[in-house]
Amino acid sequence: MSSRSRxxxxxxxxxxxxxSYQLRWSSHCAxxxxxxxxxxxxxxxxxxxxxxESASRSPGAASRPSEDSGPEPPYARPNPLSYNVYHHPRPFxxxxxxxxxxxxxxxxxxxxLSPTRDNVILLHTGLSASSHAAxxxxxxSPGWWEKFxxxxxxxxxxxxxxxxxxxxGGCYGSTGPSSIDPTTGQRYATRFPILSIFDMVKAQFALLxxxxxxxxxxxxxxxxxxxxxxxxxxxxxxxxxKIVSISGTARSSPGSxxxxxxxxxxxxxxxxxxxxxxxxxxxxxxxxxxxxxxxTITYRSGPEWDLRFGRKLHDTGLADESQxxxxxxxxxxxxxxxxxxxxxxxxxxxxxxxxxxSKAMDLFDLTLPAIKQLGLSPAQKTASQPTPSPEQAxxxxxxxxxxxxxxxxxxxxxxxxxxxxxASIPTLVLGVQSDILFPVEQQREVxxxxxxxxxxxxxxxxxxxxxxxxxxx
Numbered sequence: 295m296s297s298r299s300r301x302x303x304x305x306x307x308x309x310x311x312x313x314s315y316q317l318r319w320s321s322h323c324a325x326x327x328x329x330x331x332x333x334x335x336x337x338x339x340x341x342x343x344x345x346x347e348s349a350s351r352s353p354g355a356a357s358r359p360s361e362d363s364g365p366e367p368p369y370a371r372p373n374p375l376s377y378n379v380y381h382h383p384r385p386f387x388x389x390x391x392x393x394x395x396x397x398x399x400x401x402x403x404x405x406x407l408s409p410t411r412d413n414v415i416l417l418h419t420g421l422s423a424s425s426h427a428a429x430x431x432x433x434x435s436p437g438w439w440e441k442f443x444x445x446x447x448x449x450x451x452x453x454x455x456x457x458x459x460x461x462x463g464g465c466y467g468s469t470g471p472s473s474i475d476p477t478t479g480q481r482y483a484t485r486f487p488i489l490s491i492f493d494m495v496k497a498q499f500a501l502l503x504x505x506x507x508x509x510x511x512x513x514x515x516x517x518x519x520x521x522x523x524x525x526x527x528x529x530x531x532x533x534x535x536k537i538v539s540i541s542g543t544a545r546s547s548p549g550s551x552x553x554x555x556x557x558x559x560x561x562x563x564x565x566x567x568x569x570x571x572x573x574x575x576x577x578x579x580x581x582x583x584x585x586x587x588x589x590t591i592t593y594r595s596g597p598e599w600d601l602r603f604g605r606k607l608h609d610t611g612l613a614d615e616s617q618x619x620x621x622x623x624x625x626x627x628x629x630x631x632x633x634x635x636x637x638x639x640x641x642x643x644x645x646x647x648x649x650x651x652s653k654a655m656d657l658f659d660l661t662l663p664a665i666k667q668l669g670l671s672p673a674q675k676t677a678s679q680p681t682p683s684p685e686q687a688x689x690x691x692x693x694x695x696x697x698x699x700x701x702x703x704x705x706x707x708x709x710x711x712x713x714x715x716x717a718s719i720p721t722l723v724l725g726v727q728s729d730i731l732f733p734v735e736q737q738r739e740v741x742x743x744x745x746x747x748x749x750x751x752x753x754x755x756x757x758x759x760x761x762x763x764x765x766x767x
Contacts, residue, residue: 402458514538524542541724557648592730723737724766725756
């Protein structure tokens with residue numbers, strides 16, 4: 295045999311010898327235990343429970359939030375018997391689609407409507423809130439703005455009649471993707487048309503028409519509600535007396551669009567989402583939980599969590615925590631907090647509503663080119679500005695000296711042109727210094743644009759604190 299042949303034969307024999315050695319080694323060694331991941335197993339356990347409960351659980355049922363969830367807003371699904379419903383029986387034109395054949399708007403009220411119907415405050419909600427902003431006789435549970443509605447409070451019900459509705463596209467009594475399409479008898483699912491903030495506001499004003507309210511004392515909103523508040527003044531400048539915009543924006547920024555896109559991405563990646571047609575099966579609960587965790591990061595702030603949680607670990611009950619081996623599932627308190635927030639929310643809100651309403655936020659843009667592209671115009675010519683008194687003239691002179699931003703964004707002139715219909719409406723803008731979702735720069739941008747448009751009755755305040763975007767709650 296040649297030397298080349300002997301080398302080849304030796305090489306060919308090696309795997310067999312190595313394999314034999316490995317076989318003998320493995321037969322004398324125990325198989326290492328499989329790692330466990332309770333945080334992942336929880337998704338499967340939830341799915342098993344949903345399957346088991348699907349026959350007995352009433353539609354929309356949800357567990358109550360735990361008592362130790364912290365200062366987060368209550369987002370419990372309201373009982374249909376606790377709110378009013380306005381039914382709009384006629385086709386309703388939309389910004390991006392032809393129309394809805396009809397729609398419902400769920401709403402609640404507080405206070406007493408004056409004989410002249412001129413004391414109405416329209417309160418706009420954030421993305422996932424219901425019409426239950428405060429407790430009522432029909433629903434005594436606290437609402438998401440309980441501290442601000444009532445006699446002697448910010449929205450003083452001894453003076454004003456407050457109306458709050460669930461937005462078009464929502465799932466708490468108003469028409470949305472989970473509603474029945476009257477033309478087919480089936481749920482809309484993702485056949486539901488794309489909505490705009492303007493569509494939501496027009497639906498609310500259809501409700502006002504139904505109630506016989508021609509003029510609002512004020513349009514008030516926080517977060518997405520602030521977008522609606524500005525849109526209400528833009529669409530109906532002759533019907534809105536005052537505007538309050540809290541932690542909002544007149545133009546969704548790329549940063550906030552990116553945050554909401556990430557939420558929609560993880561939701562739509564859940565196999566249970568099934569292109570939106572999940573109503574006869576399991577909801578995309580895992581995607582919803584992860585989307586809520588992402589959202590919660592944008593709603594709060596790092597400094598708050600440093601004070602609230604620090605780097606503390608979850609109490610496992612072990613006598614000596616220093617001997618605990620780190621794991622991949624939640625161990626830091628901040629991790630267990632995010633896990634809890636996602637778990638509490640994932641079955642309370644309709645996944646398709648989250649997709650559609652968050653997309654409407656992304657599309658919101660009051661710059662003039664964007665408005666022209668949509669072909670929108672105010673319902674009536676903007677009222678002429680009143681002649682200011684000497685005191686007001688002095689204030690106006692001060693406002694005219696308001697220094698422009700150090701580095702004005704390129705779109706600011708277009709935004710100023712776009713918000714000209716708001717030039718005659720007194721406006722209060724509030725920003726939060728720790729807000730990362732709608733930073734104070736965007737609040738200042740709204741103020742600058744309004745003043746550049748000629749609105750001399752703009753008040754602006756920045757709130758401190760560490761609670762981030764959710765400071766408005």
